[in-house]
Amino acid sequence: MKRMILVVFAWLILIPFFPLKAEAAARVTGEILSDNFIFIVVNDQLISFRDTYPEIHDGITYVPVRFFVESIGAKVWWDNHQKHAYIQKNDKKITLDLSLKTLFTDEGHIITDCVYIQDNKIMAPYKFIANYFDYRVSYIKNGPVARAFNENACLSDEELANRMQKEIQQEKERIRKEIQKKIEEENRIKNQGMANYPKIAYLTFDDGPTIYTEQILEILEKYEARATFFMLSNHIKKYPDIVRKVVNQGNSIGLHGVSHDAKIIFKSAEVLVSEMHECNHSLQEVAGFRTDLVRVPYGSRPYLKKEFKEQLEASGFILWDWNVDSQDSLKGYKLSPEKIVQNVKAQVARKKLPVILMHEKEATVEALPEILDFLKKQNYILEPIGENVTPVNFWGN
Ligand SMILES: [Zn+2]
Numbered sequence: 555m556k557r558m559i560l561v562v563f564a565w566l567i568l569i570p571f572f573p574l575k576a577e578a579a580a581r582v583t584g585e586i587l588s589d590n591f592i593f594i595v596v597n598d599q600l601i602s603f604r605d606t607y608p609e610i611h612d613g614i615t616y617v618p619v620r621f622f623v624e625s626i627g628a629k630v631w632w633d634n635h636q637k638h639a640y641i642q643k644n645d646k647k648i649t650l651d652l653s654l655k656t657l658f659t660d661e662g663h664i665i666t667d668c669v670y671i672q673d674n675k676i677m678a679p680y681k682f683i684a685n686y687f688d689y690r691v692s693y694i695k696n697g698p699v700a701r702a703f704n705e706n707a708c709l710s711d712e713e714l715a716n717r718m719q720k721e722i723q724q725e726k727e728r729i730r731k732e733i734q735k736k737i738e739e740e741n742r743i744k745n746q747g748m749a750n751y752p753k754i755a756y757l758t759f760d761d762g763p764t765i766y767t768e769q770i771l772e773i774l775e776k777y778e779a780r781a782t783f784f785m786l787s788n789h790i791k792k793y794p795d796i797v798r799k800v801v802n803q804g805n806s807i808g809l810h811g812v813s814h815d816a817k818i819i820f821k822s823a824e825v826l827v828s829e830m831h832e833c834n835h836s837l838q839e840v841a842g843f844r845t846d847l848v849r850v851p852y853g854s855r856p857y858l859k860k861e862f863k864e865q866l867e868a869s870g871f872i873l874w875d876w877n878v879d880s881q882d883s884l885k886g887y888k889l890s891p892e893k894i895v896q897n898v899k900a901q902v903a904r905k906k907l908p909v910i911l912m913h914e915k916e917a918t919v920e921a922l923p924e925i926l927d928f929l930k931k932q933n934y935i936l937e938p939i940g941e942n943v944t945p946v947n948f949w950g951n
Contacts (some may be wrong), residue, residue: 556751558850591729592723593699594680596625596689597707598714600721605730605736606675614668615700618675619650619683626687639676643687649679659686697722716762731751755908755934756946757781757925758876760810760849760883763793764914770922771803777926779936784810784849784874787833794840801841805937806875808847809833819850820857823865826850830871846872855948863949871904874939875947876911878902882921883913891921898925902932909939 592608592615594601601621608617628643640649649658650669657665657678663686668679671750681691684702692701696715699722709717720875759770762783767912775779783800785807790797800807813819819829834844846852848871850858855875858866866873878901880894902908910925912918929936 557827559620564822566703581706591698591726593668593697593725594622595699595701595703595718596622597627597695597701597703598709600718600725601625602728605748606645606673606677607734608680609672609677609819615680615685617679617680618672619678620675620730623683623687624909626684626689628687628721629740641683646687647696648683648686650677657682657806658785674786695872705854713722730833752933752935753907754937755902755910755925757910757936758784758808758849758874758938758939759890759910759918760851760913761786763791763796766914766916767793767796768921770914771805771924773919773926774805774936775803776836777923778934778940779929780806781936782806782808782847782874782939784808784847785833785837786814787812787829787836788809788832790836790840797840804938806843806847806940807837807845807861809837809845809871809937810849811851814851815859816852820859820862821909823862826858827865827869827871830866835840836912846870847874847939851876858949872941872945873947873949874909874945876909877905878908878910879909880912880921880925882915882918883916889917891917894921896926899928902929902934905947908934 555752564730571682592610593601594608594615596615603618603621606618608615610616617639620630622640624641626643628641630639630901632639635835639652641648641650647660649660652669652671655667655669657663657668663682665679665682665894668682670677680700680702684691689702689704692703692711693699694701694711694715696719696908699715699718701711701714757774757779760769760783764787767783770781780803781806785797796809809820809830810833811826813829819826830848838844848866850866850873851873854873863873878898881897882889882894894912898910898921902910912922926936
């Protein structure tokens with residue numbers, strides 16, 4: 555029972571706090587930039603907050619504690635072990651418990667859900683603290699200003715409001731610039747982080763293995779890159795050692811069928827699926843394993859009908875296409891290595907997760923070092939496609 559009460563108590567304290575804080579961050583910038591902000595005056599003096607500013611939640615003004623309490627002549631210190639901040643003036647003391655998000659006074663007040671951190675600064679309710687240390691608080695609409703005052707104040711609220719307009723305008727301007735600078739700095743860091751963050755790209759080679767596979771493997775090794783090879787059944791049987799070499803070097807293998815003839819393989823869903831099974835059988839014979847990865851010849855559009863695709867997937871295969879086409883297989887036309895490099899460069903920039911289509915051809919082998927050089931400089935890591943990766947295909951799944 556006791557534990558139950560404790561748990562309920564913790565919920566009451568903690569739960570309302572989180573939305574409050576998430577909201578706060580968005581609100582601060584928005585409010586200040588839209589002139590909706592509250593200024594703190596102690597007696598006749600405007601308090602200039604740096605980096606973190608007073609904010610209002612549900613009609614309650616919260617202030618960065620240190621800036622404020624020092625301006626009313628109180629001391630503040632922090633106990634890192636207890637996660638407590640203490641505010642003291644003369645014989646009166648307030649404890650701010652960060653782990654409970656609660657304010658305690660030595661006179662027995664307990665206010666839950668009113669202490670939080672904003673930009674590394676402790677925030678606490680302004681009016682309560684001011685009142686506790688014998689300041690009254692008035693609200694001046696023009697500003698607006700929340701004014702803490704005691705017998706040392708010289709001006710009336712009205713006089714203060716009139717005299718302080720210019721100062722408040724300047725303060726607004728200063729804060730606006732400060733926030734703008736902060737946002738720019740955050741964006742700069744964020745962009746920098748993005749640029750240096752390793753990204754993944756998938757190189758894929760279709761129609762192998764061939765007499766070019768070993769050269770491709772050598773280049774990949776040199777660049778510490780791995781790729782995915784969509785192989786044809788007959789080629790697997792013809793070059794069993796190369797298939798094993800592809801695997802041993804950490805690359806992955808996918809199925810590309812048997813006939814590579816659109817008139818045959820797309821005749822029916824049964825033919826398509828059976829070609830993939832046959833190709834898988836060859837792989838099993840040569841490499842000792844099967845795979846679910848499939849790329850159909852010429853890509854899954856426009857040849858692959860919807861029901862073919864469904865049949866393929868119902869048989870457990872995972873359909874892959876590409877989103878970067880090196881165009882190294884254009885029919886009746888031998889593309890230069892330079893043009894292949896250019897094609898890849900131009901398209902990669904626009905893709906979040908580039909899946910690059912290439913074929914085992916002489917010009918592609920020549921283009922490969924420059925392509926890898928480019929991708930490495932762009933911080934791409936070249937990974938083999940695994941069976942647990944969400945496929946990229948022309949059907950958008
Ligand atoms: Zn092909």
